[in-house]
Amino acid sequence: MADLFIIGGGINGCGIARDAAGRGVSVILAEQGDLAQATSSSSTKLFHGGLRYLEYFEFRLVREALEERETLLAAMPHISWPMRFVLPWHSDMRFDNDTPTSRLLGLVMPWMKGRRPAWLIRLGLFLYDTLGGRKILPATRTLDLRTDPAGKPLQPKFRHAYEYSDCWIEDARLVVLNARDAQARGARIMVQTRVISATRTGDHWQVVTNGPDGPATHHARALVNAGGPWVGDIIRNVARINSTEGVRLVRGSHIVTRKLYDHDRCYFFQGTDGRIIFAIPYEQDFTLIGTTDQDHQGAPKEAVCTDEERDYLLAFASKYFAKPVTRDDVVWTYSGVRPLYNDGAKSATAATRDYVLSLDQTGGAPLLNVFGGKITTYRRLAESALEKLKPFFPGLQGKWTAHQPLPGGNFPVDGVADLTACLKSVHPYLSDYHAARLIRAYGTEAATMLGDARSLADLGRDFGATLTEAELRWLMTHEYARCAADVVWRRSKLGLRLTPLQIAAIDDHMTTRLTATPAAE
Numbered sequence: 001m002a003d004l005f006i007i008g009g010g011i012n013g014c015g016i017a018r019d020a021a022g023r024g025v026s027v028i029l030a031e032q033g034d035l036a037q038a039t040s041s042s043s044t045k046l047f048h049g050g051l052r053y054l055e056y057f058e059f060r061l062v063r064e065a066l067e068e069r070e071t072l073l074a075a076m077p078h079i080s081w082p083m084r085f086v087l088p089w090h091s092d093m094r095f096d097n098d099t100p101t102s103r104l105l106g107l108v109m110p111w112m113k114g115r116r117p118a119w120l121i122r123l124g125l126f127l128y129d130t131l132g133g134r135k136i137l138p139a140t141r142t143l144d145l146r147t148d149p150a151g152k153p154l155q156p157k158f159r160h161a162y163e164y165s166d167c168w169i170e171d172a173r174l175v176v177l178n179a180r181d182a183q184a185r186g187a188r189i190m191v192q193t194r195v196i197s198a199t200r201t202g203d204h205w206q207v208v209t210n211g212p213d214g215p216a217t218h219h220a221r222a223l224v225n226a227g228g229p230w231v232g233d234i235i236r237n238v239a240r241i242n243s244t245e246g247v248r249l250v251r252g253s254h255i256v257t258r259k260l261y262d263h264d265r266c267y268f269f270q271g272t273d274g275r276i277i278f279a280i281p282y283e284q285d286f287t288l289i290g291t292t293d294q295d296h297q298g299a300p301k302e303a304v305c306t307d308e309e310r311d312y313l314l315a316f317a318s319k320y321f322a323k324p325v326t327r328d329d330v331v332w333t334y335s336g337v338r339p340l341y342n343d344g345a346k347s348a349t350a351a352t353r354d355y356v357l358s359l360d361q362t363g364g365a366p367l368l369n370v371f372g373g374k375i376t377t378y379r380r381l382a383e384s385a386l387e388k389l390k391p392f393f394p395g396l397q398g399k400w401t402a403h404q405p406l407p408g409g410n411f412p413v414d415g416v417a418d419l420t421a422c423l424k425s426v427h428p429y430l431s432d433y434h435a436a437r438l439i440r441a442y443g444t445e446a447a448t449m450l451g452d453a454r455s456l457a458d459l460g461r462d463f464g465a466t467l468t469e470a471e472l473r474w475l476m477t478h479e480y481a482r483c484a485a486d487v488v489w490r491r492s493k494l495g496l497r498l499t500p501l502q503i504a505a506i507d508d509h510m511t512t513r514l515t516a517t518p519a520a521e
């Protein structure tokens, strides 16, 4: 019998699995598809405090997220790095008229008519700089866009901007590295394994799964429902529990365009509809633009960026860039569904982004349901989840994840250039792009993956865009990859550079390998 059975291999399920396994709890995790296949690979990929949540007075969430940025950065300097955000200011920018701040301002300064005054943005950024105890990330500064290179791609009417700090995170890799670390600490991670039913039996849960080897039954003292957008479905149809708690499914879509500008900073654009979007340098040759906020009606896995959402993002960005961004610039889109706790907010934008952990003990063995949350707060959410479960595991060890690197992350925050140079000195046949990509993906483990290869030929077949047979083997053996989509859209974003034919060849290769060695991982 296991201590904990976790449903869902997104960031929350894998984060809880890692934390629990490191405290001596025996863990089984089941993911119905690939790790991070749902919301956790569809985010804007920021470790951020959420500047806009200040307008909703979400101070607890913002403080916790701001504190987390640097803790997480230090634990994974390969897959996370500091970013500077340029926020152009213009008098047209409006609030969402439903925020507590806009209502307050409407009372005391009615003549502003919903406009966001510059002093308020400066106050928000002052709070943003100070709330989270910043040590590594630089502070906010003002920019003159007429002279600063950040002004060059923008329309000339934008003359002033603020520049502040947040961090980038490779969201899907974060999930996989948490799963790997959980496994290294004793957890059992099952992919392509759907939980069909969970039934309280005496003092424990009986969980039935259907995976690659067919149906199986597991027993566990406690159950965690980290099903993300499926959290409500799992409560009602898997655990068959009546509950009034609801999840609000809010879809967010992104577009990826050809690179729109030449510097490495991001833009934070405010709209006249009260919303904000980001434009972010992406995968060296591209720009990521998002996101939208739409209540989502269909099944979570059917979320796609609609034509309306794409056109909305294009029009929004074109209000800022000097050269309009058009449909022809778009090379890829993706969409995800936020599993928000339903707090009854009027608009999807206003629904709380904070997480709620609800413990159900009716009838014995505990069930912990996870609602909402941010990628940024996953580690704190996992700590809170274990705090809730502590009464059921009396000998539970204390918190430990704050200063423990994830696999490959055991090097200094500013050590990427040195590590890349070191890898190139041992493997001089790697191009600069290839070496940098491997260090950003695998950190100190890149050298282990390459082993004693002396030439590109030693890495086996070349599948294109620097993806080699050796890397594929690593992803299948150590990172739970089972098909090409796992590799080219989640473990990496090489799908942006590979042709459909090349992706099909990767699929064929993986299928052959899986048939020959089904026990990989």
Ligand SMILES: Cc1cc2nc3c(=O)[nH]c(=O)nc-3n(C[C@H](O)[C@H](O)[C@H](O)COP(=O)(O)OP(=O)(O)OC[C@H]3O[C@@H](n4cnc5c(N)ncnc54)[C@H](O)[C@@H]3O)c2cc1C
Residues within 6 Å of the ligand: 007, 008, 009, 010, 011, 012, 013, 030, 031, 032, 033, 034, 035, 036, 037, 038, 039, 040, 041, 042, 043, 044, 045, 046, 047, 048, 193, 194, 195, 196, 226, 227, 228, 229, 230, 234, 238, 250, 251, 252, 253, 291, 335, 336, 337, 338, 339, 370, 372, 373, 374, 375, 376, 377
């Ligand atoms: C557009 C968008 C932008 C975002 N941007 C950011 C950002 O920049 N920064 C940030 O901090 N946060 C961001 N977020 C929020 C963040 O992405 C989510 O809070 C987080 O990914 C939720 O993770 P999760 O593990 O709860 O859900 P998921 O990642 O969806 O994982 C749930 C998993 O459960 C599995 N599952 C469901 N049912 C079963 C079953 N019966 N059996 C087995 N497995 C099952 C699913 O397949 C899925 O993989 C964003 C979200 C969206 C949608």
